[in-house]
Amino acid sequence: MTHSAGSPAPPILVVEDVHKSFGGVRAVAGASFALQRGAITALIGPNGAGKTTLFDLITGFAAPDAGAIRFEGKPIEGLPPHSVTRRGLVRTFQLTRVFAAMTVLDNMMLAGRGQPGEGLLQLIARRTAGQRVEGEVRERALAALHRFDLDGKAGDYAGTLSGGQRKLLELARALMTDPTLVLLDEPMAGVNRVLGSRLLDDVEELRRTAGMTFLFVEHDMDIVMRRADHVIVMAEGAVIAEGSPDAIRADPRVIDAYLGQARSRT
């Protein structure tokens, strides 16, 4: 079922029969899917479906009890988060995580990859290279901030930003790591519609210009239907359906899962 899309290019990420329990609670139970390169895929499902846990498993914040995860054809399950990121797979968090007591610019510059200045020995041994890279990282960070309309805030503490601005900063910061695949956990939550749609415009543009792949978790069905090329539906830790937005909209299992959720909520 994971290879039903039949695209000629190999998938950028493959998740195969992944399991994860916490103290007896099965958070992810046999999830499998594949992500097409250059696509924008939405991951949906009711609360408690295991979406965030799945993100954690993919990005190394938790190790699966069983199953395989392959990024660019290579297994990454159980790797620490920083190794996963260095391979080009970056994520954001459901609750935004900015470095509050650092400036917005420092938040951005931190994320730049390959900085000699981050090594104690290289600080001395490669002093000039370090200073050059630092300059370049600064340029890139400022350019990115400009792109996201945050350049006016560069010198402010990130903790002073509004919720929406934090979401933008988190995305901009993630992009500083030069990723090929970006996992966004509820990028729209707490963001006003105008800003939210700016953000998604940016995502679409990045996909178009830089060929990046995106997987995002979202609850707003309108946005999912309008923006996603492909939709994966999770319930109770497993993938219960996937396909184009239109196909998903009509899938009875999806409706069931959501109705069940709605019933339990009342």
Added chain:
Amino acid sequence: MIEEASAPPSPRWHSRLPPAAWLALVIIAALALLAGVKGPVEAGQATINGLVDAGYVALGAVGLTLIFGILRIINFAHGDFLTLGAYVALMIAASGLPIWLAAALAILVTAAVAAALDKLVWEPMRRMQTSTLQLLLAAIGIALVLRYTIQFFAGSQVRSFGQDILSAVNLGPWHLGTLQLVALLAGIALIVAVGLGLRFTAVGKQMRALSDNMALAEVTGIDTRGAIRLTWIVAGALAAIAGILYAAAVGTINPNFGSLILLSLFTAAVLGGIGNAYGALLGGIVIGLAQEWSTLFLNARWKPAVGFAILILTLLVLPRGIFGRVPART
């Protein structure tokens, strides 16, 4: 709560048997092994001595673990609350009142001091949303104030309740001091009472809610101030009881004694899993048994080091202590 999961995944057996049952099995197996190697008399006596140790430590550790688990304060002053309880009881008893009445009054006084400190120090700091570190500094300061105020009035020389610490209960070839037995049983009873109180009473549930999420508890209409104040009162009373039992059963104390056993209390609390009343007891038992059993093989001079080594080894296997939860996530 990603941070929660960055700990290594718990071993599989963890989810099948409750940790306490595992611990009991390990202890029984170890005891059988020791009895085989060293003879049942020696092994049994070391075990009894270990349980006595555990009794002393566990009761003190409960208050510590409550404060840490619920309020996130590393209360470096907790040991000095033990001292306070014991000294107030000593001073009241010196005025001629019967010892049980002196003890009861001392428990009230210590609880009142704990409540007053909450009002004067901790609550204002909570309102200012002070960081954990600043709370640590305040706790160090309070510890110094308590310890040396006691010393100012009572002097630094050793004191004693003058209870009969010589009488012993003999169980076949084994023996333990009568007062040690009383302290041990009282400790276990109180810990169980605290554990049940946390689980079944309304206030207990509120306290646990605070420990899970202070902000959420506040939103859901829990009287957080009242619950916090009560936490301090309970912790203060428990500390006083621990201090009095310790002073009576050990026989001799000076104003430093509470601060000197503070590290053992922390060790027991952490080993058991921070925030868990039974954990404090189990942590105390593990440390106590390990230390006393070690004397069967090593010189007693290594006892303190053995306790700390056991703590580190346990944390390597169970990063959250024996009862520490690896929380489920959605």
Added chain:
Amino acid sequence: MLRRLMMGTLFATGISLAAVSTAPADPINLTIGKLLELTGPLSETGPSQDKAIKLAIDYANKAAAAAGVDIKAADVGADVQGDPQAALSAARALVAKGASCLIGPSITPESIAIANGLTIQKKITIWPVGTSMRLRTIKDEGTIFRTVPPDSLQALALVAGIIDKLGTASGKLVSIAYRNEPYGEGLAKDFKAAWEAKGGKTQGPVVFDPNQATFDSEAGEIVANNPDAYVIIDYPDTFAKLGASLVRTGKFDATKLFVPDALAFSTVPGNIPAQAIEGARGTRGGTPTDTDAYKVFDKLWETAGGAEHFSLDANSFDSTTLCMLAAVAGKSADPAAIQEHVRAVTTPGAPKFYLTTLSDAFKAVAGGEKIDYVGVAGAFEFAANGDPTISRFDIFEYRAGKLAVLKQIDAAK
């Protein structure tokens, strides 16, 4: 008020006497520094040291006044906190307040920090109560005097004391235990070597941490194998706990127990269980005559109220007295003058004076005589390094809670 009046009268009489008998010398205003363990791990020892030094100053001031010797000592105190850095700072504070000699501190690392960091350079005498031989590894240039016998001598005394009881060392098993500190470690090591050299056997040592809650396992090990004697090197506060544990084993026999000077008290402290110590024997630096001085000291102690006896308080008392005598001999409160004249008041072969004749001692010293002052804790004929040469030790026994001297021995033989 009345007391002050009496003191004043005494003082006035002293001055008038001095004016009559000798040429008027400059009055000596001596400040004695007390290095006390007031806080920290040894804080239980502070109050008794403080009291001992104060009693000594009071008593000697009166004795000097009665003799018409114009010296007036006062005390200043500072907290050494059981920590060498703090001890050094405390000593500096005392010197800043004018102290000419320093009584204490309790542990050898503190003494060494103070000597190296301050007192050697300023030629100020210090009078520590620590017994470690490590103290003598530094070049103190004659500034450190000890009135407590060093470990090596006392170990020999303990051996002699046990042989006295058991008849022989040969084949006899002694169980050794000590509180985990330099004092116990040093003494236990010396004792073990001395006992085994006499053909005896030892077990242990059982080494215990003073801060633990239970001593039952340790007690069990001490009484294991039913030894012929136990040597327990401890302080009273820990022994109160360990003693109870020993009794609870049901196998402990206090008459087999031998203790060193740190557990020697004229009256056993109330918190040490009688069954743990009644009939026990011990050693301490001995006096060559009857212990009248100790009785006077004990009476002063009881009358004053306050802190109970603790280990080595008599030694601090004696050190203070010697310092005042040396100041009179040197006719000055100058630290260097005191240092130079310590030996003049502890000269072997010179006329002996005791606490009971302190007034006469002052008079003799003021007259330029050399004397041999014998203190409460014994005679102090200082060796070249400033340690007592005395090899005479009391062997005592606790009877009905009181210390009774059985005999005296010469530990060097």
Added chain:
Amino acid sequence: MSILNADFWIGVGVIAGIYGIFALGLQLNVGLTGLLNLGQAGFMCIGAYAMGMLVVDAGWPILATLPVAIAAAVLAGVLVGLPSLRLRSDYFAIATIAFAEIVRYVLQNAAFAGGNQGIIGYDAEWRDFAAWASDRLAAIGLGEQMQLPLLFSIWLVFALCVAVLRWLRRTPWGRVLTAIREDEDAAAALGKNVLAFKLQSLAIAAALAAIAGFFLALNVTYLYPGEFDPTFTFFGYAVLILGGFASYGGVVLGTIVLWTLIEGLRFLDLPLSSGEVGSLRFVLVGLTLVVLSMARPQGLLGRRAEMQLRQ
């Protein structure tokens, strides 16, 4: 005025400097990396003992032992950090204190380092140097204060350490540490090897502790296990929190304020017994700590804005 005694205040300056260097390591760990290291006294102990043993047992020149002492402490930092840095911060704190206590008990009970008797006699070369320096100082009228050479050396090294740490803080390396303090998961998600950076932070703190231990040994001239009990670490924390979170200047100010307070109170003259004055002194120290932690929660030089942002 006896309180103006130069010897005394030079001595206080020596202690303040030693605690200052010690607390710089804590500041790096707690203030800049978010590591609650309660085992700093253990690292100091290892550094000091390495120096003492190399001089006394192996006859090394004292200065040559300093790099080895630092290396020993750094190695200990890595060995302790590798397993324990995976723990949650409060458990890490207790694990480090357990480590420091184990170090102390091993040195007390094992035979190789002198046990309770400790190590003595390693400072001859230093004393020669100090005497030489004192002679030079005598030329400008400062020859009487024998601790001046030690004071100058300590504060010179202290200043140097502050300068290096302040520079490091502004480098990309320091930026990563700050990010880890703020949110280590986010830092990991951005490709930073959190464990490696924490290890480096702990190792540098251990190195600073070793330097502090080196000077402590020179000051007290006698090394024994009791000197390195956890109280040392707690007073280090008092210095750190008093001075201000995440501020190296705060450490300098904090150590001066704390030790002026603690030692200055020795001149408190009250009509009380020695024991009462001794107690009162620490009651006042304690009260000051409580009041300061309430009145100035960010510390003397800490930034309140940063503190609030972190909530």
